Amino acid sequence: xxxxxxxxxxxxxxxxxxxxxxxxxxxxxxxxxxxxxxxxxxxxxxxxxxxxxxxxxxxxxxxxxxxxxxxxxxxxxxxxxxxxxxxxxxxxxxxxxxxxxxxxxxxxxxxxxxxxxxxxxxxxxxxxxxxxxxxxxxxxxxxxxxxxxxxxxxxxxxxxxxxxxxxxxxxxxxxxxxxxxxxxxxxxxxxxxxxxxxxxxxxxxxxxxxxxxxxxxxxxxxxxxxxxxxxxxxxxxxxxxxxxxxxxxxxx
Amino acid sequence: xxxxxxxxxxxxxxxxxxxxxxxxxxxxxxxxxxxxxxxxxxxxxxxxxxxxxxxxxxxxxxxxxxxxxxxxxxxxxxxxxxxxxxxxxxxxxxxxxxxxxxxxxxxxxxxxxxxxxxxxxxxxxxxxxxxxxxxxxxxxxxxxxxxxxxxxxxxxxxxxxxxxxxxxxxxxxxxxxxxxxxxxxxxxxxxxxxxxxxxxxxxxxxxxxxxxxxxxxxxxxxxxxxxxxxxxxxxxxxxxxxxxxxxxxxxxxxxxxxxxxxxxxxxxxxxxxxxxxxxxxxxxxxxxxxxxxxxxxxxxxxxxxxxxxxxxxxxxxxxxxxxxxxxxxxxxxxxxxxxxxxxxxxxxxxxxxxxxxxxxxxxxxxxxxxxxxxxxxxxxxxxxxxxxxxxxxxxxxxxxxxxxxxxxxxxxxxxxxxxxxxxxxxxxxxxxxxxxxxxxxxxxxxxxxxxxxxxxxxxxxxxxxxxxxxxxxxxxxxxxxxxxxxxxxxxxxxxxxxxxxxxxxxxxxxxxxxxxxxxxxxxxxxxxxxxxxxxxxxxxxxxxxxxxxxxxxxxxxxxxxxxxxxxxxxxxxxxxxxxxxxxxxxxxxxxxxxxxxxxxxxxxxxxxxxxxxxxxxxxxxxxxxxxxxxxxxxxxxxxxxxxxxxxxxxxxxxxxxxxxxxxxxxxxx
Numbered sequence: 001x002x003x004x005x006x007x008x009x010x011x012x013x014x015x016x017x018x019x020x021x022x023x024x025x026x027x028x029x030x031x032x033x034x035x036x037x038x039x040x041x042x043x044x045x046x047x048x049x050x051x052x053x054x055x056x057x058x059x060x061x062x063x064x065x066x067x068x069x070x071x072x073x074x075x076x077x078x079x080x081x082x083x084x085x086x087x088x089x090x091x092x093x094x095x096x097x098x099x100x101x102x103x104x105x106x107x108x109x110x111x112x113x114x115x116x117x118x119x120x121x122x123x124x125x126x127x128x129x130x131x132x133x134x135x136x137x138x139x140x141x142x143x144x145x146x147x148x149x150x151x152x153x154x155x156x157x158x159x160x161x162x163x164x165x166x167x168x169x170x171x172x173x174x175x176x177x178x179x180x181x182x183x184x185x186x187x188x189x190x191x192x193x194x195x196x197x198x199x200x201x202x203x204x205x206x207x208x209x210x211x212x213x214x215x216x217x218x219x220x221x222x223x224x225x226x227x228x229x230x231x232x233x234x235x236x237x238x239x240x241x242x243x244x245x246x247x248x249x250x251x252x
Numbered sequence: 253x254x255x256x257x258x259x260x261x262x263x264x265x266x267x268x269x270x271x272x273x274x275x276x277x278x279x280x281x282x283x284x285x286x287x288x289x290x291x292x293x294x295x296x297x298x299x300x301x302x303x304x305x306x307x308x309x310x311x312x313x314x315x316x317x318x319x320x321x322x323x324x325x326x327x328x329x330x331x332x333x334x335x336x337x338x339x340x341x342x343x344x345x346x347x348x349x350x351x352x353x354x355x356x357x358x359x360x361x362x363x364x365x366x367x368x369x370x371x372x373x374x375x376x377x378x379x380x381x382x383x384x385x386x387x388x389x390x391x392x393x394x395x396x397x398x399x400x401x402x403x404x405x406x407x408x409x410x411x412x413x414x415x416x417x418x419x420x421x422x423x424x425x426x427x428x429x430x431x432x433x434x435x436x437x438x439x440x441x442x443x444x445x446x447x448x449x450x451x452x453x454x455x456x457x458x459x460x461x462x463x464x465x466x467x468x469x470x471x472x473x474x475x476x477x478x479x480x481x482x483x484x485x486x487x488x489x490x491x492x493x494x495x496x497x498x499x500x501x502x503x504x505x506x507x508x509x510x511x512x513x514x515x516x517x518x519x520x521x522x523x524x525x526x527x528x529x530x531x532x533x534x535x536x537x538x539x540x541x542x543x544x545x546x547x548x549x550x551x552x553x554x555x556x557x558x559x560x561x562x563x564x565x566x567x568x569x570x571x572x573x574x575x576x577x578x579x580x581x582x583x584x585x586x587x588x589x590x591x592x593x594x595x596x597x598x599x600x601x602x603x604x605x606x607x608x609x610x611x612x613x614x615x616x617x618x619x620x621x622x623x624x625x626x627x628x629x630x631x632x633x634x635x636x637x638x639x640x641x642x643x644x645x646x647x648x649x650x651x652x653x654x655x656x657x658x659x660x661x662x663x664x665x666x667x668x669x670x671x672x673x674x675x676x677x678x679x680x681x682x683x684x685x686x687x688x689x690x691x692x693x694x695x696x697x698x699x700x701x702x703x704x705x706x707x708x709x710x711x712x713x714x715x716x717x718x719x720x721x722x723x724x725x726x727x728x729x730x731x732x733x734x735x736x737x738x739x740x741x742x743x744x745x746x747x748x749x750x751x752x753x754x755x756x757x758x759x760x761x762x763x764x765x766x767x768x769x770x771x772x773x774x775x776x777x778x779x780x781x782x783x784x785x786x787x788x789x790x791x792x793x794x795x796x797x798x799x800x801x802x803x804x805x806x807x808x809x810x811x812x813x814x815x816x817x818x819x820x821x822x823x824x825x826x827x828x829x830x831x832x833x834x835x836x837x838x839x840x841x842x843x844x845x846x847x848x849x850x851x852x853x854x855x856x857x858x859x860x861x862x863x864x865x866x867x868x869x870x871x872x873x874x875x876x877x878x879x880x881x882x883x884x885x886x887x888x889x890x891x892x893x894x895x896x897x898x899x900x901x902x903x904x905x906x907x908x909x910x911x912x913x914x915x916x917x918x919x920x921x
Contacts, residue, residue: 051770053766053770072769073769073770074769074770074771074772074773074774074775077769077770077771077772078772083770085766085767085770088767089764089766089767089768089770090763090764090767091759091760091763091764091767091768092763093759093763094756094759094760094763098756099760099771101756102753102756102757102760102768102771102773103771103772105753106757106768106771106772106773106774107771107772116752116753116754116757117749117752117754117781118748118749118752119752119753119754120751120752120753121751121752121753121755121756160767163767163771164770164771167772
């Protein structure tokens with residue numbers, strides 16, 4: 001029961017195709033774990049299985065000792081799973097600040113939906129402080145009141161990260177946060193991930209950009225055709241011949 | 253066993269009529285990607301033309317050629333060319349609303365063109381209707397039944413072969429998935445889709461001409477009910493399998509035959525359950541069948557190339573102009589109210605009061621469609637619940653009508669919230685179909701009872717009395733003021749909800765259910781809340797409507813009205829409270845204005861056609877026609893002002909920026 005997130009023998013099958021085959025994976029407290037692997041290895045499937053977006057065929061997920069199995073995505077979010085999506089899932093009609101406010105209040109639980117009905121959607125001072133804190137963490141403080149539909153993709157990814165972080169999650173699932181970003185946007189992302197590392201936020205980072213993974217993660221897990229084929233420190237894992245064959249062989 | 257077969261076999265040809273429509277639906281859905289509500293109306297148009305031709309001495313064969321071989325494909329071509337081609341394949345709501353508009357508008361158009369004379373059943377195609385050809389298990393099969401079965405089977409076989417063929421079938425399915433991607437392969441997807449539309453419309457025509465002789469007179473409502481019944485059969489085939497749709501249709505016919513055989517004609521089951529069987533089945537299939545839940549259209553793979561949707565109008569409008577527009581709106585509203593209270597004649601006063609009451613009902617669509625992002629096809633049913641509860645309480649228990657209206661609204665709220673429960677995991681098209689099934693269930697199995705919808709002649713509903721003032725007898729202006737007050741309260745309530753946290757939750761859920769749920773928003777609570785509130789508003793409006801009319805019958809709240817409501821509100825705009833009020837007033841004012849026209853133009857048909865045409869613009873301007881025009885005109889005015897007041901370039905940019913900032917700062921929506 002050590003660590004933030006522990007996945008035990010998770011399997012996912014789509015029809016006859018086995019996307020994940022008995023995967024074990026742990027993310028410790030204050031640890032950033034890079035999850036890498038070639039396309040179709042099952043990385044996003046794993047993240048969706050943890051986030052509740054799909055129901056695994058078997059296996060279990062615990063967050064700080066609490067079983068998440070069978071819970072719906074919003075329930076998992078309230079228990080401390082924050083996540084971003086490979087294809088950004090933002091709300092174009094809301095401003096950046098409203099994104100964070102919505103998440104902050106929703107994560108509070110909906111014990112009082114009837115009160116929410118007439119509650120003004122303007123942040124309380126305490127909420128404002130928290131939102132500003134997260135906004136400056138993800139570097140969006142100067143664009144807090146912009147409509148998200150007016151922001152470039154890179155900023156949208158940061159909005160997603162901010163939305164996931166605002167409730168203070170036990171673990172952040174970041175699904176390919178760097179895809180589609182230009183150089184400058186990637187640099188901002190790297191800074192954000194570095195500050196997460198300093199603050200001790202547990203992160204499961206699914207990423208194609210190996211340089212980014214090497215730079216920010218404590219540990220790397222390699223997935224290939226639904227199995228974990230290696231895990232450990234970045235340099236050691238990349239030296240593994242099986243990893244080179246399965247993963248780097250395709251890249252090179 | 254003998255009894256069983258004697259009940260079951262006559263159901264088979266009847267089931268074949270379900271099957272034809274079901275197969276046609278599946279075919280048009282699979283080939284065009286549009287769930288074509290209009291199918292029933294297309295069938296009706298062709299059947300109507302066939303009937304008119306044969307009644308005027310044209311032979312059966314030439315009439316068939318004109319109405320089915322020529323007219324039906326032409327109709328399909330037009331629908332594609334002028335309507336559905338312009339809708340983005342991923343725009344589920346746009347396609348749905350446009351199809352509903354076709355469904356509502358076409359029969360009215362036919363009535364306008366040909367007049368409303370009763371048309372009797374046309375002759376059959378090639379077999380003698382009354383001759384018994386043979387017996388199956390001693391059940392006689394006549395020419396009409398035999399012909400229906402034959403044509404159904406041949407049609408399904410031919411179609412199945414075409415769709416399965418590599419060349420044609422594959423190309424059509426690719427064009428449905430992503431026309432743009434298919435173009436990259438060097439195929440003109442436009443002509444492929446055109447052909448598919450013409451083919452499916454031909455099916456509709458064929459179905460229509462086969463169906464028409466089965467009813468004593470030709471009525472569009474028969475085709476509409478049949479279409480919806482066939483939905484259940486199509487749902488059995490998961491909207492994809494022609495053979496299952498065929499089997500489903502026939503099974504439904506058999507079940508109907510058995511049920512009407514075994515339940516004694518006078519029993520509750522016969523009158524209540526029997527007509528509701530297809531709708532019950534549809535509801536059960538929608539909720540129960542796993543894959544149907546996800547038959548929502550897959551996104552176009554090329555969608556990533558699209559530019560993002562335009563920012564909401566308030567974001568692009570400058571602050572001063574915003575204020576001017578609002579002020580103008582208020583001045584107009586006050587002027588109207590003062591006019592009605594002073595110099596406007598009584599019938600127009602009544603019209604405006606009716607408009608206010610409709611506005612209350614239409615606000616329910618602002619909630620469920622504008623905020624909840626779902627198309628509901630049972631808002632008239634919720635209004636009916638409110639009206640009947642209020643009316644029954646007033647008639648049988650002497651409850652004051654205003655208190656009854658509140659209780660009716662609460663009853664509708666509960667019905668709406670409970671109705672949302674099975675729909676929790678549904679979105680888009682399946683959800684809309686479920687609401688339609690709900691509306692039809694109420695129409696057929698609940699409202700006809702005298703404890704619900706009242707006796708055949710309807711219920712007499714009193715006008716409200718406040719203190720010693722009876723708003724019915726002294727002056728109808730009193731009712732106008734009352735309706736206005738209630739509308740203002742409701743409108744403010746909706747605005748509050750829009751600006752409240754829950755409104756933001758709904759914005760989030762509408763934009764990205766995936767992202768919203770990952771952010772911790774419970775979609776189920778939000779859906780139950782929005783459906784419940786919306787139903788409550790509709791119920792309140794319905795009760796006021798009954799009191800205004802001083803009577804209420806089941807016909808006041810049938811499912812077709814729900815479709816009309818959606819079409820009307822979508823025309824003006826579902827996103828704003830103003831849109832609902834404009835829809836309410838516009839709906840009745842247009843009707844009243846047109847009633848001055850002579851003959852058939854003065855009847856209720858023309859406004860419905862106007863609004864159907866209006867709602868066809870929904871796909872292009874989801875914010876609504878009125879909102880769109882507002883945007884165009886304010887932008888124009890904006891430019892004009894800038895040109896007078898300062899250097900255009902920088903100012904325009906600055907204005908856009910300030911506009912966005914204002915939107916973010918203020919509560920401006």
